[in-house]
Amino acid sequence: MSELTLTSAVVLSFLSVAFFLAFVRLLRGPTLPDRVVALDLIAVVGIGFVSAYAIASDQSILLNVASVMALIGFLGTVAFAYYLRRKA
Amino acid sequence: MQDAVCAALMIAGTFFMVVGGVGVIRFPDLYMRVSSSTKASTLGAGFILLSLAFHFNELGTTMRAVATITFLVVTGPVSAHLISRAAYGIGVRLWEGTIRDELRGRYNPDTNVVESVELESNEDERPQAP
Amino acid sequence: MTLFLLNVLLALAWTALTGELTATNMVIGFLLGYGTLWMARRADAPSGYFKKARQVIKFAFFFLWELLKANLRVTYDILTPRHRMRPAIIAVPLDAKTDMEISFLANLITLTPGTLSLEVSNDRRVLFIHAMYVTDADQFRRDIKRGLEQRLLEVLR
Known part of the structure; x- marks a missing residue:
């Protein structure tokens, strides 16, 4: 069990790196679609975060959070894509 | 044994996520960033959720994990396609190293009409869309 | 299609008989059911x-x-x-x-x-x-x- 806890800690810290990289892209842009892609990646990394934390803390209920994040991330991207089309 | 599989899957997923993040930073244009991010991250989240399913090994949790993976795998390409299509529509530039753009001039952003191309393997007659 | 439903039923039967409702058991049951159906298939009426x-x-x-x-x-x-x-x-x-x-x-x-x-x-x-x-x-x-x-x-x- 303790190996798994250790792995989760390492995994969570590496996921923070991915989160940070996506965040840099979100800040740098240069265009709006780039930022949307970065947001999408952030949502997916968030799903990874929650799942890894669910394993670390042994709470399967957190899987629901991951599912909802997947749903909302997709809806957000679709909404942004429509917005971009409308604006053009 | 189960913990080892679980840890391996989790590490694989994290690896893909970090690679996706690095790709989003390093790739020079939007279309490649979409390629890198959506796929690496879908695969990454898929592996981590699979690891979660292995860890708990109950029917309910496994089913929900599989449902979430299915949802991610189905919607990942859809959102990638939508965002890159919208980007092409508003004229986001391709990288200067792009060797060919066969869509150029065939897309009309005002009417959203995409013309087709005559290619040699299109020889047989197809019903026209209304 | 009927065969697919039968296969799912066999998988459920396997899970019920083993008494453990886990995904691994379902998959095993499905594979065993597929094997059973394959062995019991009729040669004169081939199914897709x-x-x-x-x-x-x-x-x-x-x-x-x-x-x-x-x-x-x-x-x-x-x-x-x-x-x-x-x-x-x-x-x-x-x-x-x-x-x-x-x-x-x-x-x-x-x-x-x-x-x-x-x-x-x-x-x-x-x-x-x-x-x-x-x-x-x-x-x-x-x-x-x-x-x-x-x-x-x-x-x-």
């Missing part, structure tokens, strides 16, 4: 179920293999300092006709790292793909048509 099942599995493995290859290539390119990609937008003529075939094909293409389906022409005859590793446009067209599209249509039709 076994052929279709084999085709779907073959396609799944083919696609996973492609996914792995493309993934390794993109990963290698991300992690090494030089960019070796030659991106292009390529028009690929479609043999897939119905909405379902086209959307399946477009989704599978987008799912493979390095290729991204951008647009479908309004008369639904051409799919525009953004690909990261194109050495020759005609070669790429042929790869997509012979590889993914042909195999996908085999499974779907």
Whole structure:
């Protein structure tokens, strides 16, 4: 069990790196679609975060959070894509 | 044994996520960033959720994990396609190293009409869309 | 279709008999049920179920293999300092006709790292793909048509 806890800690810290990289892209842009892609990646990394934390803390209920994040991330991207089309 | 599989899957997923993040930073244009991010991250989240399913090994949790993976795998390409299509529509530039753009001039952003191309393997007659 | 439902029923029966409601048990039950149905099939009235099942599995493995290859290539390119990609937008003529075939094909293409389906022409005859590793446009067209599209249509039709 303790190996798994250790792995989760390492995994969570590496996921923070991915989160940070996506965040840099979100800040740098240069265009709006780039930022949307970065947001999408952030949502997916968030799903990874929650799942890894669910394993670390042994709470399967957190899987629901991951599912909802997947749903909302997709809806957000679709909404942004429509917005971009409308604006053009 | 189960913990080892679980840890391996989790590490694989994290690896893909970090690679996706690095790709989003390093790739020079939007279309490649979409390629890198959506796929690496879908695969990454898929592996981590699979690891979660292995860890708990109950029917309910496994089913929900599989449902979430299915949802991610189905919607990942859809959102990638939508965002890159919208980007092409508003004229986001391709990288200067792009060797060919066969869509150029065939897309009309005002009417959203995409013309087709005559290619040699299109020889047989197809019903026209209304 | 009936055989598929029977197979699911057999899987449920196996799970009930072993008394443990886990996913592993369901999968084992499904595989055993498939074997049972295969042994009990009638020679005079062949069913499409076994052929279709084999085709779907073959396609799944083919696609996973492609996914792995493309993934390794993109990963290698991300992690090494030089960019070796030659991106292009390529028009690929479609043999897939119905909405379902086209959307399946477009989704599978987008799912493979390095290729991204951008647009479908309004008369639904051409799919525009953004690909990261194109050495020759005609070669790429042929790869997509012979590889993914042909195999996908085999499974779907």
